[in-house]
Amino acid sequence: MTADAAAGPGGEPGFTPDFTFSIDGVTVPAKKGDTILKAGLRAGKFIPHYCWHPGLSIAGNCRICLVHATKTMPPGKPVIACATEVVEGMEVESDGPRTKELREGVMEFLLINHPLDCPVCDQAGECDLQQYSFDHGRETSRFEEEKTQRPRKDLGPLIRFVGNRCIVCTRCVRFCEEVAGTGELSVVNRGDASWIDTFPGVELDNPMSGCVADICPVGALLDKDSMHSTRVWLLRGTKSVCAGCATGCNVNVETFDEKVKRITPRENQAVNRWWMCDAGRLTWREATAPARVGAARIAGQEVPFARALERALELVRDASGGVVGLTTGFASNEELFTFQGLVGRGAIAAAFAPDGATFTSRDGFAIAADKNPNREGARRILGEGALGAAGQDAAIAALEEGKVGLAIVHDAAPGGAPWSPRLLAALGKAKARIVLALHETPANADALRGAAVVLPAAHATEKDGTFVNAMGRVQRVRPAVPPPAGARSDLDVLEELARAAALQPRVLSAAGVFRRLAQALPAQFGGLDYNALGELGRPAPGAGEALLGRGRPLPIVDGVRSGYEAGPVSRAPGRADDEQVRPSVHHESLVGYGTRRGDL
Amino acid sequence: MGNVHDHAHDHGHDHGHGAEEEEGAPGTTLADRTYIPAVMRGIKLTLARFLQPKATVQYPEESVYDRGSDDRAIGTQNPRLRGEHILVKDEQGREKCVACLLCMAACPALCIYIEPEAAPADWGPDRERRPKVFELDMLRCIYCGYCEEACPCDAIRLTPKLYQPTTSRLERVYDKQRLLENNQDAQVPQRPRK
Ligand code: SF4
Ligand code: SF4
Ligand code: SF4
Ligand code: SF4
Ligand code: FES
Numbered sequence: 001m002t003a004d005a006a007a008g009p010g011g012e013p014g015f016t017p018d019f020t021f022s023i024d025g026v027t028v029p030a031k032k033g034d035t036i037l038k039a040g041l042r043a044g045k046f047i048p049h050y051c052w053h054p055g056l057s058i059a060g061n062c063r064i065c066l067v068h069a070t071k072t073m074p075p076g077k078p079v080i081a082c083a084t085e086v087v088e089g090m091e092v093e094s095d096g097p098r099t100k101e102l103r104e105g106v107m108e109f110l111l112i113n114h115p116l117d118c119p120v121c122d123q124a125g126e127c128d129l130q131q132y133s134f135d136h137g138r139e140t141s142r143f144e145e146e147k148t149q150r151p152r153k154d155l156g157p158l159i160r161f162v163g164n165r166c167i168v169c170t171r172c173v174r175f176c177e178e179v180a181g182t183g184e185l186s187v188v189n190r191g192d193a194s195w196i197d198t199f200p201g202v203e204l205d206n207p208m209s210g211c212v213a214d215i216c217p218v219g220a221l222l223d224k225d226s227m228h229s230t231r232v233w234l235l236r237g238t239k240s241v242c243a244g245c246a247t248g249c250n251v252n253v254e255t256f257d258e259k260v261k262r263i264t265p266r267e268n269q270a271v272n273r274w275w276m277c278d279a280g281r282l283t284w285r286e287a288t289a290p291a292r293v294g295a296a297r298i299a300g301q302e303v304p305f306a307r308a309l310e311r312a313l314e315l316v317r318d319a320s321g322g323v324v325g326l327t328t329g330f331a332s333n334e335e336l337f338t339f340q341g342l343v344g345r346g347a348i349a350a351a352f353a354p355d356g357a358t359f360t361s362r363d364g365f366a367i368a369a370d371k372n373p374n375r376e377g378a379r380r381i382l383g384e385g386a387l388g389a390a391g392q393d394a395a396i397a398a399l400e401e402g403k404v405g406l407a408i409v410h411d412a413a414p415g416g417a418p419w420s421p422r423l424l425a426a427l428g429k430a431k432a433r434i435v436l437a438l439h440e441t442p443a444n445a446d447a448l449r450g451a452a453v454v455l456p457a458a459h460a461t462e463k464d465g466t467f468v469n470a471m472g473r474v475q476r477v478r479p480a481v482p483p484p485a486g487a488r489s490d491l492d493v494l495e496e497l498a499r500a501a502a503l504q505p506r507v508l509s510a511a512g513v514f515r516r517l518a519q520a521l522p523a524q525f526g527g528l529d530y531n532a533l534g535e536l537g538r539p540a541p542g543a544g545e546a547l548l549g550r551g552r553p554l555p556i557v558d559g560v561r562s563g564y565e566a567g568p569v570s571r572a573p574g575r576a577d578d579e580q581v582r583p584s585v586h587h588e589s590l591v592g593y594g595t596r597r598g599d600l
Numbered sequence: 601m602g603n604v605h606d607h608a609h610d611h612g613h614d615h616g617h618g619a620e621e622e623e624g625a626p627g628t629t630l631a632d633r634t635y636i637p638a639v640m641r642g643i644k645l646t647l648a649r650f651l652q653p654k655a656t657v658q659y660p661e662e663s664v665y666d667r668g669s670d671d672r673a674i675g676t677q678n679p680r681l682r683g684e685h686i687l688v689k690d691e692q693g694r695e696k697c698v699a700c701l702l703c704m705a706a707c708p709a710l711c712i713y714i715e716p717e718a719a720p721a722d723w724g725p726d727r728e729r730r731p732k733v734f735e736l737d738m739l740r741c742i743y744c745g746y747c748e749e750a751c752p753c754d755a756i757r758l759t760p761k762l763y764q765p766t767t768s769r770l771e772r773v774y775d776k777q778r779l780l781e782n783n784q785d786a787q788v789p790q791r792p793r794k
Contacts, residue, residue: 119700119752120728152725228718228729231701 015042019088024095036081036092037065047094048103048132050217051169052082055274055363056178062110062169064132066102068093078102103136111137113147113192115164123219125232129167150195155185156204158278159213159221163195166220172196172212179275181362182206196220207359207367210278214264225282226262235261238480239535241467243330243460244280245356246370248469250536251276253284253461253480260284260461260481268536271473277359277367286414287459287481291439294484297454305455305486309493312434312453313500321405322346324395324430326419326447327382329353329372330412330438331490332465332477334513336374336381337520338494339410341503347398349391350378351417368470372413373460377468380524380540381517392423399426408497409435409447412457412490416444434497436490458489464510465491466533472543474525476533660765681760682743685736687779688755691789694723695780696755699731703747703756711740712747734776739769759786 017029023036023045030039035058037047050062065081070091072079081094093099110129118124150163168187173196177183184204188197198204204212213223237252242263249272251263263284265276286292296308325343327336329352340348358369372378379387385394398404407430411417416439424446427433435448436457448454462483466474483489488496495507508516514530526541631637688696699716717732747756761783766772774782 119702120698124700228699228716230716231705233705234701 021086021088021090021092023092030086034086036067036069036079036084036086036090036094038082039086040081040092040094045094047081048128048136049082050128050132050167051171053171053174053215053274056171056174056215058083059170059174062167063106064103064110064136066099066106068096068098100136103132104138107133107137108141108143110167111141112143113164114167115147117162117165117219121162121165121219122222122227122232123165123216127219128217148192150193151197154224155196155198155221156209158210158224158281159204160224160227161196162220162222165218166195167218168194168196169217170196171215171217172221175212175215176204176206179211179361179363179365180206180208185212207277207279207357208275208361208365210281211265211275215274223262223281230256230261238478239266239476240461240478240480241373241469241475241537242276242280242283243373243467243477244277244283244371246368246372246375246470247272247366248373248467248473248475248537249276249280250475251280253478255480258481260287266535270536271469271471271475273363273365275361275365279357279367283414284459284461286438287461289414289439291415291441292484293437293440293448293454293456296456296487297451299452300449305488308453308455309488309496312455312493313496315406315432315434315452316342316497316500319406319432319501321403321431322398324398324404324407325349325410326351326395326407326417326423326427327378327410328413328417329370329375329378330414330460331378331410332374332463332467332510333377333381333474333517333525334465334510335410335412335491335494336378337513337517338491338498339408340382342408342494342498342501344503346404347391347394348382348386349395349423350382350386350388351392351413351419352378352388353413353415354418370470373469374467376470376472377466377474380468381521389420392420396420396423396426399423399429402429404430405432406430407433409433409437409451410457410490410494411435411437411444411447412459413438414459415439416441417447418443419447421446436493455493456484456487458483458487463489463491466510466514466530468540469537472540473537474528474533474540475537476535679760681762682745682758683761684738684759684782685741685747685774685779686757686759686782686786687734687776688757689780689787689789694719694727695730695776696753696789697731697734697751698727698753698755699729699734700752702750702752706746706750707741708744708746709740709742711737731776734779736774736779738772738774754791757786757791759783761786 015031018032020027020029021039022028023040023043026043026045028039028043028045034042037049037052038054040047047065047067049065051059052065060080060083063080066078067081068076069079069084071087071089072084078099081092086092111133114129118127118130121127124130147164150166152162152164153160155161170187173185173187176185184198184202184206185196186199187194189195210223210225213221234256235254236256237254240251240253242249242251250266250268252266253260254262254264263276263281265272265274267274295302296305297303298308298311323343323346325339325346325348327339327348327350329350331339352375353371355369356371357367359367375387382391385391399407407427409427416437427447428450433447433451435451435454437444437448437454438457438459440448460477461480463477464479465477467477468474479489491510491513492507495504495513498504499507511530514525514528518525518528523541528538528540532538690696699714701714701716704712704714713733713735714731715733716729719727719730723730743758745758748758759782
C-alpha cells in the first residue's frame with residue numbers, strides 16, 4: 001500500500017496538480033483537462049455515475065452525475081460531472097438540496113421501466129441502480145402506466161442479457177468497440193424501446209466478453225457461469241492472481257462456504273487494467289473437475305492423506321542413489337525453490353503447457369500465448385537448463401543410467417503436465433516415485449501409475465505463494481479455499497519432505513521460503529520482500545524494457561486507480577475485502593450433527 | 601435515593617404493625633385448634649379439583665392442539681403465535697420462494713441455509729429461480745419472524761404450530777420438502793387478510 005500511495009493520489013503515477021478548484025467547499029487539486037468527476041475521485045470525492053468508466057470513453061448519457069458548478073455556460077444550468085472540464089477556481093456543488101433533486105429526477109426516469117427484479121437479479125447487492133436508488137432515489141414511483149418489455153436472451157456463450165434491467169448506459173457497447181475492438185454490440189431501437197443486442201449473425205464471443213458483466217452497472221448483463229449460484233453479499237473475496245496464463249491478471253477469488261463461486265478481475269494498471277479473459281474466469285472449475293486427484297494413494301490404494309505423507313517422508317528418509325525431480329510452470333516460486341533444494345544435485349525438468357490463443361485488446365491488455373502462470377519464475381529459479389526439452393533430456397539421461405533412487409513428480413498443471421513419452425517410460429527406472437498431482441488425465445496417467453505415493457496437489461485457488469508473470473512482475477497468489485479433504489498444500493508437503501531429507505530443521509511458510517529465495521537468488525529476486533508485495537505485486541530485478549517487450553507494454557495513460565474501486569460495486573461488503581464477511585456458522589452446526597448438507 | 605430510603609422505612613414499620621395484631625389471628629379459636637373445619641375445607645377443595653377436567657396434557661403423545669380453545673391453562677391457540685415455519689406454494693403448486701436469500705440475510709440466528717438454482721424450464725418465464733437446498737434449523741431459530749418480514753414473496757410464514765419433541769437434533773433441521781409439507785392448515789397461496 002505504501003508504494004501505491006507513493007505513486008501519487010489515487011495511485012496515478014506522476015500526478016502534479018496544475019491548479020485547484022472546490023467541490024462542496026473542499027479544495028481539490030486538478031490537472032488541466034480533468035473532468036469534475038475524475039478530479040473528484042482522485043481526491044476521494046465520490047460523484048455517482050453509471051455510464052462513465054475510467055477505462056472507456058465519455059458518453060455522458062445517464063445524467064446521474066449532474067452537479068451545479070460556477071464558470072459554466074449558461075450560468076446556473078446543471079452540468080454532467082463526467083464530461084465537464086474543470087477550470088481554475090470553479091466551485092462545484094455535488095451534495096446539496098439542488099443536486100439531490102436532480103438525482104431524484106434522474107433516478108425516477110431510470111426506474112420508470114425498470115422491473116422489481118432485485119430478489120431474483122444476480123446483480124443485487126452490487127448494483128449501482130440499487131445503491132443510488134437507496135442513496136438518492138424517491139421512496140415511491142408516480143408511474144402508473146404499463147412498463148415496456150424488452151427481450152431476455154443469451155448474447156454469447158458466457159453472457160446473458162436481461163433487457164428489462166438495461167439502463168442503456170452503453171458501457172458494454174463502448175467496451176466491445178474501444179477495448180475488445182470486436183464491436184459485437186450495439187443499441188437497437190430508440191427511446192424507451194431501446195436495448196442492447198448483437199449485430200445480426202454475430203455472437204458476443206470475444207475472448208474477454210465476460211468483462212461486460214463486470215462493467216454493466218445493473219443486472220442486464222450477467223455472467224452465466226455464476227448466475228443463480230449465490231448472492232454477492234455472501235461472497236468473500238481473496239485478492240489473488242489468475243493462473244490461466246502468463247499475464248497473471250489480478251483477481252478476486254470470491255467464495256462462500258469454502259467453495260469458489262466466481263473469479264472477477266481486480267484493477268492493476270501494470271498488468272490487466274480492469275479486465276481479465278473469459279478462460280481465466282473459468283479456471284476455478286479446474287479445482288472441482290472430475291479429473292481432480294481428490295485423495296492420497298499408496299501403491300494405487302486410496303489412503304488417508306496423513307498416512308500417505310508419512311510414507312512419502314519415509315521414502316525420502318531412506319532414499320539411496322540420486323534424485324530426479326519433475327515440475328511444471330504451474331508451481332509457485334516457493335514450491336520451485338523448495339523442490340530444487342529437495343532434488344539437490346539431481347536433474348530437474350520443468351514441463352510447460354503448450355501455447356494457446358493470444359489476444360491483445362485495443363487498450364493494451366494482453367492475453368499471453370504462454371498458458372503457464374509461472375514459466376518466468378521457473379526460468380529464474382531453476383535456470384534455462386531445466387526448462388522444456390533440455391531439462392527433460394537431462395532427466396531421461398539420469399534415469400536411464402539406472403542409479404536414481406527416488407523420483408519426485410510435482411504436477412500442478414491442470415490437465416496434467418505434457419511430459420514426453422520417453423520421460424514417462426524412463427520414470428519406471430527410478431526405484432521409488434512420489435507424485436503430487438492436480439489432475440489425472442491420459443497425459444500424466446503413466447506418471448501416476450506405479451507411483452509409490454500419490455498426493456493431491458493444490459489448485460491455484462488453494463495456494464499461498466508467488467508467481468512471476470511474463471513481464472517479470474512478482475505477484476501473490478492467496479489461498480481462497482482449503483485443499484481437498486485432509487490434504488495439505490504442495491508447499492507444506494515439499495517443506496515436510498525437505499525436512500525429512502534433513503535439509504532443514506523446520507517447515508517454513510511461503511513467506512519464510514520467499515525470504516530464503518530472495519537471499520539465495522539476488523539477481524533474480526533481490527530486494528523483494530514478501531510482505532511488501534502488496535495487492536499489486538512488484539517488478540523483479542530485470543523486469544525492464546526487455547521483458548516488457550515480450551507482451552505488449554501496458555501504457556498507463558490516464559488511469560485513475562481509485563475510480564472504479566470507489567464505486568458501490570466494490571463498496572459492497574465482502575466484495576473485495578478479506579475480513580469483512582463471516583462465513584455462515586449454520587453450516588458447521590450441521591457438520592456437528594454428523595450429516596452432509598442435502599442428505600437429511 | 602430519597603424514595604428508596606422511605607420504602608425501607610415503610611417496610612420496617614409494616615412489619616412491626618403486623619406483629620402487634622397477632623392477638624386475634626386465625627389459629628386462636630377452639631374450632632381452629634381442633635383443625636377439623638380447616639381439614640374439611642381442604643378435602644372439599646381437593647374433591648372439587650378432582651372432579652374438574654384435567655389440565656395435564658400427555659405431551660408429547662397428546663398434542664396441545666387437541667384441547668379446546670376455552671382451556672385457559674394450556675393449548676390456547678393464538679392465531680398470531682409464531683411457531684414452526686412453512687414454505688408456501690402458489691396456485692400452480694410451485695414453491696413461491698425465489699431463493700433471494702433475504703430471509704437468510706435477515707435471520708439473526710443464522711439458522712437458514714439456502715442454495716439457489718435456475719427454475720425448471722417448464723415453470724414458465726415468470727419464474728427464474730428457486731431454492732435447490734432450503735434448510736431451517738428449528739432448534740437454532742428464535743422464532744422472531746424476521747424471515748417472514750424480509751421475504752418479498754410471502755414464501756415463508758411462521759405458523760401457530762408448536763413443535764413436537766424429537767429424539768435427535770438432526771430431525772429438527774427441516775429441509776425444503778418438510779417445510780413445504782409442514783402445517784397444511786396455513787398452506788394457502790394468498791395469506792388471508794384480516
Ligand atoms: S439491476 Fe439492480 S435494481 Fe435492477 S433488478 Fe437488478 S439488482 Fe435490482
Ligand atoms: S446492458 Fe448494462 S452496460 Fe450495456 S447498456 Fe445496458 S446497462 Fe449499460
Ligand atoms: S424466525 Fe427469526 S430466527 Fe427463526 S428463521 Fe426466521 S429470522 Fe431466523
Ligand atoms: S423464503 Fe422468501 S426471503 Fe427466503 S429466499 Fe425464499 S423468497 Fe427469499
Ligand atoms: S452522464 Fe455522467 S456518468 Fe453518465
